[in-house]
Amino acid sequence: MRIFNTLPARASFSLLMLMSTAAWAADRPRAAGNGSPTAQQQRSNRQESNQRSAPSNGGRQPASQQKNSVNIERELMITDLSVVEDPILTNPDSGQFGVWSFKYLIEQMSGSNDPSLFALSLFTHGDEQTINGFDVPPRPAVQEKIIDPWLQRGGGTLDLKFAPVKLLAIVNRIDLRQVEGSEVLSAGEGRFVFGVLDAEGKPLAPTGGDAVGGMTIILEYSLPAQSSKDLQRWAEDWHELGKYKPGTPAYNLRLAVLTKRFTDRGRGIGRPNRSALNQIRTNDIALATPWELREWTIDEITGFLKPHSVAETPDFLTFNNTSDLADLLNANATSIRNASFTLPADLMAGSAPAGPYFDLRPDLPFELFEANFAAAQATVDFGVMDGTFLNDLLAFFQSAPVANPIEGTDVVVNIPWQTPTGVDPDVRHLFAVNTCSGCHRDETATEFLHVGFPESARGQNLFSDSMGSQAFLSAFLTGGDPVVDPINPDLQHEFNDLQRRQGDLEELLTSGPRQHHRTNRRH
Numbered sequence: 047m048r049i050f051n052t053l054p055a056r057a058s059f060s061l062l063m064l065m066s067t068a069a070w071a072a073d074r075p076r077a078a079g080n081g082s083p084t085a086q087q088q089r090s091n092r093q094e095s096n097q098r099s100a101p102s103n104g105g106r107q108p109a110s111q112q113k114n115s116v117n118i119e120r121e122l123m124i125t126d127l128s129v130v131e132d133p134i135l136t137n138p139d140s141g142q143f144g145v146w147s148f149k150y151l152i153e154q155m156s157g158s159n160d161p162s163l164f165a166l167s168l169f170t171h172g173d174e175q176t177i178n179g180f181d182v183p184p185r186p187a188v189q190e191k192i193i194d195p196w197l198q199r200g201g202g203t204l205d206l207k208f209a210p211v212k213l214l215a216i217v218n219r220i221d222l223r224q225v226e227g228s229e230v231l232s233a234g235e236g237r238f239v240f241g242v243l244d245a246e247g248k249p250l251a252p253t254g255g256d257a258v259g260g261m262t263i264i265l266e267y268s269l270p271a272q273s274s275k276d277l278q279r280w281a282e283d284w285h286e287l288g289k290y291k292p293g294t295p296a297y298n299l300r301l302a303v304l305t306k307r308f309t310d311r312g313r314g315i316g317r318p319n320r321s322a323l324n325q326i327r328t329n330d331i332a333l334a335t336p337w338e339l340r341e342w343t344i345d346e347i348t349g350f351l352k353p354h355s356v357a358e359t360p361d362f363l364t365f366n367n368t369s370d371l372a373d374l375l376n377a378n379a380t381s382i383r384n385a386s387f388t389l390p391a392d393l394m395a396g397s398a399p400a401g402p403y404f405d406l407r408p409d410l411p412f413e414l415f416e417a418n419f420a421a422a423q424a425t426v427d428f429g430v431m432d433g434t435f436l437n438d439l440l441a442f443f444q445s446a447p448v449a450n451p452i453e454g455t456d457v458v459v460n461i462p463w464q465t466p467t468g469v470d471p472d473v474r475h476l477f478a479v480n481t482c483s484g485c486h487r488d489e490t491a492t493e494f495l496h497v498g499f500p501e502s503a504r505g506q507n508l509f510s511d512s513m514g515s516q517a518f519l520s521a522f523l524t525g526g527d528p529v530v531d532p533i534n535p536d537l538q539h540e541f542n543d544l545q546r547r548q549g550d551l552e553e554l555l556t557s558g559p560r561q562h563h564r565t566n567r568r569h
Contacts, residue, residue, distance in 0.1 A: 116551045118548050131513070149207050162203065167350040167352070172185055187332075187334060192250075217236070217237040220233060234268075236308045241499050241517075247510065249506075249508070258498060258501055259495075261331075265323065266325050318343075339359075360395055361395035368466070379473045398481065401459075401460050449461050450462070460532065498517065501518070522541045524542065525541065
């Protein structure tokens, strides 16, 4: 058993005993119809949970806490080490109690398939494939860096208890809810963010740059809801967590019961494998360069994961800086401004590269171009970048895109979303910031990861050791200096997305569900 010095032994034992006796309130009989408990059952479950879970002081915060004041760290972005390193809930050897372990989560979404083979269907990065009509450059290093070490640790089998991942965060994305009149399509998403480890348990290194880790995996689930009552219950139950201290049985058990309501088998009625999983995303620069985001969903026929197009993001090298993109933005300027625009499905790319890119602009001084091309070709020769991708990048540079320098180097540049003809600067930015590559890089001045390993985890064996401090969060999430627009430097943009989500949940708690809440946000 992996033991972290995050909970006193007595608290850990008490939590296990509480789990053994609580009978998992979320699994109690449901009322017929929408699958939600009756109001009487809800009251009974909450009363029992309070009686069984709360110590004498209940782990509660001062009564002066405002009723609808949302605590970001406890209700929205949960990274406290006493939660994400809980020695029981994150332990794959804990069986039914290890509900935050990668092993448990994969088992719950795999349906009738072998969970190990199901997990393997996530790591298809090395395959040559066409997704939604777009060729995706293979990243064959996935075999050497992830699959082979995993097999070795499992004695030749892909044993899920040896999955090379570390839980970084549990995230409440109720802000992504979809409501149309009296119809509630979804209460948003609940997410688990895992960092990927190498054969020695260290954060998997990037192929370039100084990030502590070069790859994350995000499991993104729907919060099932069919009515305003269901939606309001989700809001209240996430908010209830704010009353308790992370790491106490009162907090961790409540959060475990809550997450089981969207992670467990059977929560996605009518969906593949009856799982509430919406998609799994990977962010990486560990398998190849540049940074890239990919997406998987559960195949409704096979029940395995299959590659899926990336949300709200066109193919970067064939659609960026084209008149087609300009026409699309101008024709949809109003919906882009009010955040209701949805990219046509046939334009969504198979992957989302985000840079940095080798600077191969044809108007560079000859010596610099030759040096940069030689570096790019060497990267291909060493298997760190796909050769076809390099050819496509060379072709893209013929369109004379704006390329922004990166301090300290002449070799690579950032390339934002842009058009060759006039588009309103705000429309361009609002479109770009909702793409995978824009949100994770140029538009928000992010290196790519919004949630990642902390500096204290660098070089640590996280199979056995603590990360030492909570996960790194980007300035896009937490707020920071204004970001200069990558195309129109006279403009600046301010971000504090966790504060935005905080206000959204507070409004939902105070005023109840709006008659209309449909967002095109995906990231």
